[in-house]
Amino acid sequence: MAWTFGRKVGIGFGLSFAMVVLVGVLGYRSIDTLIANNARVTHSHLVLEKVATVLTMLKDAETGQRGFVITGDQAYLEPYETALTALHVQVADLRRLTADNARQQSLLDEIEGITRERITELKRVIDARRVDGFEAGAAIMLAGRGKQQMDDLRRLTSAMDHEERTLLGERTTAAEGGAGAAKLGVGVGVIVAVLFVAGAGASITRSLGSQLGTAAASIRSSSAELQAAATQQASGSREQLSATTEVATTIRELLATSRQITESAQRVSRTAEETLAGAKSGTATVEGASETIAAMKRQIDLVVGHMLELGKKSQQAGGILDLVNELAEQTNILAINATIEAAGAGESGRRFSVVADEIRKLADRVGGSTKEIRALVDDMRAAVNTTVMATEAGVKTVDAGTTRFADVTTSFERIAALIGTTTDAAREIELSTKQQVTAVEQVSAAIGNVAQATRESDAGAKQTLQAASELTELARQLLRMVDSAA
């Protein structure tokens, strides 16, 4: 199983820490045991001290009692007074200290009883000395069991002392044994820990050297690749910087072009507005012309009406001419017939014949005149018809002109609408171009930032190249160190 460097170090340090903890626990437990044994030894010493103190205090009380009995001096009672107040305290302490030992408690019960009896005895002697004098006191002393009591006390305290000293011996032995075990455990633990740490350190050092060597080689390889990549990046940054410069130049030209477009759009807008005004003026002019043509059409219609009326009149005149012609022909016939009759009448009808012939001539002249008038009327009717036709053609032309003018008006209106659309479009173009100029300026600023970033990237690439070189050198040094360590 291939362990990582950190895992190996962690496991090594973990085991070393566990060994230290184990040694510490062993030492702690040994020291704790040692302290407990020392406490027991101290306890035994304290019990021995308390036993001796009880005996000593009784001895001092007896000595004081004897001095008072002998001298009657109150000052000798001081030890006795001290014993009266402190002795039961000492006994109580002793009982507490030996609470776990039934044998000692039994001995202490006896000691306490004898002590109480002894104190009572002493008090009785002292009271007798104080009341009845030396002899009374001495007598009581002599008659009493003072010595027996003291001997019992000495025996009992000796027994307690012996018991406690036996315990002290056992405890001392146990303490010494515990101290030796602790010394042994700590020493062995420390030796084992030192050996383990040394082995782990050697193993880690060997493994670390191998891994570091591999890592250093990898770092050297990677740093070489990084150096190559940094070189490429530097080259790319220079190319990018050059391209960015070209883009910035192009964008400046684009900006200038956009401004020119804006100015052109403004000119187009102004021109469109002027054209729109011209178109509106043209529309008004065309409308005026259309009204004039309409008036002309009305006049022509009037003329056509008059012409048609003239045609009707001439037709009526033709009818009258027909009548006149008919009358002339009839007159001519009658005149000829009259001439014939006059000729048949001989000499008498001669004058009548002359009149009839004149009538016939007159009728012929009337007929000729009617023919001429007929021709004139026909010419006039033809002229009227021609005029009517021409006028109708003119009316049609005027209608066509009116239609054309309507078309022209519509065209002008369409032109005006288109020019309005053109104006709107020009304004939109102007607005869009202004926005484009703003956008191009923003792009120019962004390109400037890009150029700055490219320069920084170039500098970074150089720094990366330098760092890669340093990293290569560092990997080489590390490899040398690992090789020399191996």
Added chain:
Amino acid sequence: MKGSDLALVFRAGSGILAALPARHIVETMRPLVCEPLTGAPDLVIGATVLRGRPAPVVDAAVLLGAPASTPARRWIGLDVGGRAVALAVSDVIGLRQLPEAAGGPALPPLLATASRAAVGALSVLDGELLVVLAAARLVPDDVWRSLESAGDRRGGARDAG
């Protein structure tokens, strides 16, 4: 002016100037109702009634051989030997005193197709050829006969009716 030399000048067809002696002329008139006459020659358009008498209607243009392009605008009522004749002409000019007739049967080429019997003489009026017709020979005899027979049939029928 002598009545025998007085003639009624008229135009036949498209322009042939012709004349009839005034003694045969009864009247001039507008064309009247004319009924076609079966079996009559081409120059007789039909028959009509003049002043209560039946009368054949003779087309002067056909009579003179002129193309009948112009319709007859006038009729000339004639009294020929007690018979009434209507001559359809294009125009009546009036009574004229005729000069001496050139006479002779030699008709100019223009009148080669004219009925020779009807042409009485040739003359010149105002520098223009004038054909003087013989009123008695305007209507062929067979026409008279057929007209009379028709008149008899009509009269018989009227009597029978």
